[in-house]
Amino acid sequence: MSMFGFGARQPTSAEKIAAVENELKMIATMHARMTKICSQKCIDATYREGDLAKGEAVCLDRCSAKFFEAHQKISDQLQSQSQAMAGAGGGGGFGI
Amino acid sequence: MSMFGFGARQPTSAEKIAAVENELKMIATMHARMTKICSQKCIDATYREGDLAKGEAVCLDRCSAKFFEAHQKISDQLQSQSQAMAGAGGGGGFGI
Amino acid sequence: MSMFGFGARQPTSAEKIAAVENELKMIATMHARMTKICSQKCIDATYREGDLAKGEAVCLDRCSAKFFEAHQKISDQLQSQSQAMAGAGGGGGFGI
Amino acid sequence: MDNLTKSEQQELETRLQKRQVKEFMTLFGGLVDNCFTACVDDFTSKALxxxxxxxxxxxxxxxxxxxxxxxxxxxxxxxSMTAEMQNKRF
Amino acid sequence: MDNLTKSEQQELETRLQKRQVKEFMTLFGGLVDNCFTACVDDFTSKALxxxxxxxxxxxxxxxxxxxxxxxxxxxxxxxSMTAEMQNKRF
Amino acid sequence: MDNLTKSEQQELETRLQKRQVKEFMTLFGGLVDNCFTACVDDFTSKALxxxxxxxxxxxxxxxxxxxxxxxxxxxxxxxSMTAEMQNKRF
Structure with missing residues (x-):
């Protein structure tokens, strides 16, 4: 066991693939969550129109920017909290 | 890589099993979604009665029929949209 | 096929690991569900305060106790219903 | 595609059994969630x-x-949907 | 970590294709859920x-x-976030 | 059933670590969802x-x-529930 990911030993093929896969999975999950939330916040759910209204489109742009900012902010906050609690301990971490 | 599923080569056992499994999984997912939505639409959530009221039962029957119709309609719409965009391309498809 | 889990034969390593893993997974799922529901029931979602109010903390304690009681009660009810329907049949069961 | 050999059928069977267990647990969990959410709203006591x-x-x-x-x-x-789709295809 | 051999890349590719299929199905399912929930509320008939x-x-x-x-x-x-994080690191 | 050999315990340990990572990511994602939904409702600007x-x-x-x-x-x-269930069984 090591604090630095795979430590001194070479990661196996399965581990390398799993690491890349996990990162992509995390990004996909974040994308799905953002889509769900920003749709709820910005889209008129009566569907009287099939086209995105100008106001809805602008709202989606701003919502996605705010979502990324919040995501980063919460990640930083958890990281500094966990560092305050755990002292030095590295390794895991909360960042995307 | 081929546009027609497994192409000319024979699918492996793992691929054949996965294909059947995926189809069953899709059906199970659709069943779960329908149950959730139609329960919300039709069932009185105060639970003053333990029996399904006649009106609730009829509502469930109609809701499930409408859900299947909507499912098929949306599948067709996506398919014609993706064909309009992609030109000929076959393979994947959206149908259940 | 046997009514008593793995029956007379020895479970394989994979089966033994899967069984322990499944039990832990079930507990984790129950924990996640309880956290979600009791947060919704007890926490003021305006977040004007960062600290848990005394009332919120007490509500969480009671909500978790009630959640466990409901979980057990529903498990027992399903078990007696399925026994009433299936006659003797053992094995699976609904308990945590 | 549905022409599986015997050992493939057995493997599929095993997987479907695992899936059934999983689906049952999801159903049970959903029941607890739904009935608890709908029925419990008083937190002046810790017993139901x-x-x-x-x-x-x-x-x-x-x-x-x-x-x-x-x-x-x-x-x-x-x-009936499956039947309809097969009529379309052939 | 990103230095994968050819066979590792192929294995990854296969997995990503499976993931894409899964994500597409989730997206499709979400669409059905969302549009059905938003648009259908009348159960006096069994046809849309x-x-x-x-x-x-x-x-x-x-x-x-x-x-x-x-x-x-x-x-x-x-x-832009990835670029920013790399600037921080080096 | 809980009598695992050493190598089985190691395999289980590895799986549980993967599970923990997954659970942490779910918890983190849920936090972002919940706090963003509760706190952000003004889209006249693109910065928080x-x-x-x-x-x-x-x-x-x-x-x-x-x-x-x-x-x-x-x-x-x-x-306490586990203890209670064991009392029932034996």
């Missing part, structure tokens, strides 16, 4: 009240009846 | 009404446009 | 306002405290 117990019990019975009815409808609809 | 059909059709078009727009924004934001 | 930032920060602190408290209760309740 008589009213809450009754509500949960009726909720479980009604939810099972809902499940059963919807599963019957689903099977019928799925069958 | 003209109004419901129209609503579902507009909902699908609008949801696809929403998906597309958000995916573009997401790609931009993800790129 | 001071009010929104403050709300998110308090939401994270409060959610962590909620998690901690519920995890303690869960552990206690789970232990």
């Amino acid at each position: 009240s008589g009213r809450e117990n009754g509500c949960i019990s009726r909720c479980v019975i009604k939810s099972m009846a809902t499940q059963t009815r919807l599963s019957e409808r689903f099977a019928e609809l799925n069958q | 009404s003209g109004r419901e059909n129209g609503c579902i059709s507009r909902c699908v078009i609008k949801s696809m446009a929403t998906q597309t727009r958000l995916s573009e924004r997401f790609a931009e934001l993800n790129q | 306002s001071g009010r929104e930032n403050g709300c998110i920060s308090r939401c994270v602190i409060k959610s962590m405290a909620t998690q901690t408290r519920l995890s303690e209760r869960f552990a206690e309740l789970n232990q």
